[in-house]
Amino acid sequence: METRSREYRGEEDYERIRRLLVECYAINGTMHCWGLERLDWWRFHTHACDELGGSRGWQEDVRLWETGTGKLIGVAHPEGGLQPGRDYGDVFLEIHPDYRYLEDEMLSWAEEHHVANRPDDATVWSFQTSVYDYDKQRAELLTRRGYRYLGPGGYKRRCSLTRSIPTVELPPGYGIRAVDESEMEAWADVVGAAFNNPLNSAERCRVWLDAPANRLDLDLVVVAPDGTFAAFCIAWFDEENRIGMFEPVGTHPAHRRRGLGKAVMSEGLRRLQALGATVAYVGVGTGVAANRLYESVGFMDYDVECCWQKEY
Secondary structure (H helix, E strand, O other), X not given: OOEEXXXXXXXXXXXXXXXXXXXXXXXXXXXXXXXXXXXXXXXXHHHHHHHHOOOOOHHHHOEEEEEOOOOEEEEEEOOOOOOXXXXXXXXXXXXXXXXXXXXXXXXXXXXXXXXXXXXXXXXXXXXXXXXXXXXXXXXXXXXXXXXXXXXXXXXXXXXXXXXXOOOOOOOOOOEEEEOOHHHHHHHHHHHHHHOOOOOOOHHHHHHHHHXXXXXXXXXXXXXXXXXXXXXXXXXXXXXXXXXXXXXXEEEOHHHOOXXXXXXXXXXXXXXXXXXXXXXXXXXXXXXXXXXXXXHHOOOOEEEEEEEEEEEX
């Protein structure tokens, strides 16, 4: 079948990418491609913050593949674009399962694009991608193309929502509720503290309100006795596939080890369940503490996201 590739052209293309991810999950039944939560966070947080800081346009790092009739079937894009001081780039492939033969072509474009952006003073210039442990086809392709397996980079955890979600008791004086649009300063404070990001601001947090999948009733905070925000989670809902997703989840350092993360996620799971979700996902690195948190609320099953690297 005839296919072609082209540059990313704007918000209409973004909506088409979202539709592709929904369609791919419906066919695969797995997070073989990104979920809507990761895509919306990528567009309405990572790159929105880049734009606020005056960074170069991220759109040039995105390439689309279509059929001859214009159906979107594949996308190659980085996680966050080129970052100052980082000696590698990355790429993720969103691909319709009927067109996986295009993955070789997509990687060729991504590698050439990455090499073309190599700084003149770079002594090491690497390229990374990730593959779930069950995807032997992609792993074989990367091996043929000269990539080296680096090991596990994280996990995509999941839990069933066709079960009772227990209520987690909060310490005295704490409460859980949805955040309000007027509370972005407080939201920015707790997110910045949780991820040790002093550059976080209300302006940077406010842009995610425009994300298509964002719902304020699923943007939850734990309020401390003094009225400040102590913990938070954002839950996202893919209505068509009846799946819930969490991104991000965090607790202020001053309020850790009190069960607040477990409590706010449990509330998020109950709200997703009430909307009709049958399964929930959360992405996490290899850190022990975060994985124990997610296991404690039922995210026992997982796929391993494996990291591969090619050097130039």
